[in-house]
Amino acid sequence: MPVPRGIPGLSRLRTRAFSTSVARTSYEDTVQNLKIGKHTRVLYQGFTGRVATQNAKESLEWGTNIVGGVKPGSTGEHLGLPVLPTVREAKEQLKPDATAIYVAAPHAGKAIEEAIEAEIPLIVAVAEHIPLHDILRIMSILKTQSKSRLVGANAPGIISAIGKCRIGFQPLPTFSPGHIGIVAKSGTLSYETVASITRSGLGQSLCIGMGGDVVAGTNFVDALRVFETDPDTEAIVLVGEVGGSAEQEAADWIKDYHQREKNPKPIAALVGGRMAPPGRVMGHAGAWAGVGEATAEEKYKILQNAGVTMVDHPEKFGNVMKSLLKQAGKDVSKIQQSAAANQRRGMHTMRQARPRVVSRAQKINLGQQRDLHLREQKAVDHLSKSLKGFTISEETPQDTDSVYLSISVDRSNRQPCIITSPSSNPRKIHHRLRRFPYSYLEGPDKATIMEAIKHLRLDAAPPAAHAQTAKLISSLASLHRSQEAVSLAVNLSISSSGTLHLSSPQLFYDDAAFKSNNRHPELHALRDPSQENAVEVEAEKSGIVFVKLNTDDPHASIGTLVNGAGLAMNTIDALALPPHNGACSNFLDTGGKATSQTVKKSFELILSDPRVKVIFVNIFGGLTDCGMIADGVILAFKEVDMRGIPVVVRLRGTNEEEGQRKIAESGLELEAFDGFEEAARRVVELSGQ
Structure with a gap:
């Protein structure tokens, strides 16, 4: 398969060596590199940049052992620490155990590759909007070695609260040393979870951000394997969401764990996006359920059936974990005393931590739209130009049987795959679908293509049709890589004369390649x-993700304004499910930061829907101070014609008391709450539902 011109760096990968690792080990063996702590020597790539500098100052004050950084082509000193021109030189001189990639998305892929070449044990990539195919290329490299482990991308990072090691941008005032291990896709949901665990007095041992991208360098099972043997971890929290199959894989692991372990550590979980509309990308690049993937509701039940205690809101994790530890025969008071002792030992550094005022939304202001979806005639026209020798139409002929064929991404195997089903009937695809993963660099080989065709059950088709189908699969795979697609799907039918006919094309592209690197x-x-949708397009211009919900329900009268995609999904879930049984008019993610301008614009977007009778502002002040957020909400409320619509504001996190006080004393039609349950009850009451 020819190397596509659109992705730089591919041409050298077939001969380039990234590790001196022996063949007997693999990427899976690097999972123990996640065990960070006081011993961990941390390097920063992009060290002298504004965001990295602020982050490093906070982390140093907290106790993280940062040993220096890298700035390409430069040698010197920054924050009293050495700066070296290459990662390889930094590895030789500073002996780091981990590196934090504080490089913007357009250059993050190259920075990760440099860290792999230097065999840095742990690589943490926090940047959002790294192109999907850059990550697929990186994963193909990682699979050839056994020295380096990747966390992310698009993740808050990894933090050992008990070991005072922070590699990422987690809000430090929220964390407390303790004994609960946490792994999460969503940053904001993980912060809410951490806050609840901190309030319970249990504290955290190790917190791993899996990230919200389509492909993650570290997944739930990787984290569970670490927590299983970690002596500091007494119980585990898993925070999932719609999209992919990581939660099902975690459920399978947990079933096996319960069978082989007499006294398993208690596990509780949450799955966001249970009310997410099918086919929509919900803020995170990976927050969508592909063909054949379980819905968030199905994943919730799968985990529950595996023996996991499920919650519907992260605020509940603290009390739930205390109850589960007690049921497991653990002395909860002893665990709390141990956590408190660790907190006292680290109190001098905790007081120095300051809430960040620079958020990810400021750092990478590329907008929140994460896909280009070509359907109907545009998809037909584009595919006709890109594929020669095939007949393509918008609709599948009614008098023919068709099969389903797609080139997409196998999130579990972290590589592209062929997806086939012997039926294109939407109700049957899910049950008859199979995935055939293949090498990103080499493309699908003949044997893989033949297996995929065999599953299509084209037994009665003439040999020429089989050959044409093989050519089609190879061509689609080449197109998938060269145009950096997420998935390319068609219905395939064969005429009585043996001619292939393609129909109903669905072409789905991750636009990060364009927005980050101006490719394609x-x-x-x-x-x-x-x-x-005009309102959704308008929101995108301000870096806000807005999705209109329940369009056929005139009683969907709750408008939502939330910071963070995971928290926004969960807010809608918790309002809609029992006991509240409310109906939301929208999903709105402000992009991680609630300033007066983003709140003002969000109010305007929400109020464009005449169904709205109440607005629920649900903000977790992790990266920003709740007092500042309250100022933004009050200012925006004064500047927007609210039409007498009441607003319920729930603020938690950094400096939450100050934020709640400002809202309560504003004299405006704003109601302040700290607990989610009481806020949700009031919202549903005001909505008239």
């Missing part, structure tokens, strides 16, 4: 915003 501008020029 001609492809992304095909997007027609006039065919999209």
Whole structure:
């Protein structure tokens, strides 16, 4: 398969060596590199940048053992620590155990590759909008070695609260040393979880951010393997969401764990996006359920059936974990005393921590739209130009049987795959679908293609049709890589004469390649915003993700304004499910930061829906101070014609008391709450539902 011109760096990968690791070990063996702590020597790539500098100052004050950083082509000193020109030189001189990639998305892929070449044991990538195919390339490299482990991308990072080691941008005032291990896809949901565990007095041992991208360098099972043997971890929290199958894999692991372990550590979990509409990307690049993937509701039940205690809101984790530890025969008071002792030992550094005022939304202001989806005639036209020798139409002929064929991403195997089903009937695809993973660098080989065709059950088709199908699969795989697609799907039918006919194409592209690196501008020029929801397009201009919900329900009268995609999904879930049984008019993620301008714009977007009778502002002040957020809400409320619509504000996190006080004393039609349950009850009451 030819190397596509769109992705720099691929041409050298077939001969380039990234590790001196022996063949008997693999990437899976690097999972123990996640065990960070006081011993961990941390390097920063992009060390002298503004965001990295602020982050490093906080982490140093907290106790993280940062040994220096890298700035390409430069040698010197920064924050009293050495700066070296390359990662390899930094590895030789500073002997780091981990590196934090504080490099913007356009260059993050190269920075990760440099860390792999230098065999840094742990690589933490926090940047959002790293192109999907850059990560697929990186994962293909990681699979060839056994020295380096990746966390992320698009993740808050990894933090040992008990070991005072922070590699990421987690809000330090929220964390407390203790004995609960946490792994999460969503940053904001993990912060809410951490806050609840801190309030319970149990504290955290190790917290791992899996990240919200389509492909993650570290997943739930990797984290569970670490927590299982970690002597500091007494119980485990797992925070999942719609998209992918990591939660099902975790459930399978947990079933096996319960069978082989007489006294397993208690596990509780949450799955966000249970009310997410099918086919929509919910803020995170990976927050969508692909063909054949379980819904968030199904994943919730799968984990529950595996013996996991499920919650519907992260605020509940603290009390739930105390109850589970007690049921497991653990002395909860002793665990709390141990956590308190660790907190006292680290109190001098905890007081120095300051809430960040620079958020990810400021750091990477690329907007929140994460996909280009070509359907109907545009998809037909584009595929016809890209694939020669095939007949393509918008609709599948009614008098023919068709099968389903797609080139997509196997999130579990972290590589592309062929997806086939012997039926294109949407109700049957899910049960008859199979995935055939293949090498990102080499493309699908003949044996893999033949297996995929065999599953299509084209037994009665003539040999020429089989050959054409093989050619089609190879061509689609090449197109998938060269145009940096997420998935390319078609229905395939064969005429009585043996001719292939393609129909109902669905072409799905991750637009990070365009927004981060300006790749494929001609492809992304095909997007027609006039065919999209006008309010959602308007929101995108301000870096806000807005999705209109329950369009057929005139009683969907609760408008939501939330910071963070995971928290926004969970807010809608918790309002809609018993005991509240409310109905939301929208999903709105402000992008991680609630300033007066983003709140003002969010109010305007929400109020464009005449169904709205109440607005629920649910903010976790992790990266920003709740007092500042309250000022933003009050200012925006004064500047927008609210039409007498009441607003319920729930603020938790950094400096939450000050934020709640400002809201309560504003004299405006704002109601302040700290607990989610009481806020939700009031919201539903005001909505009239």
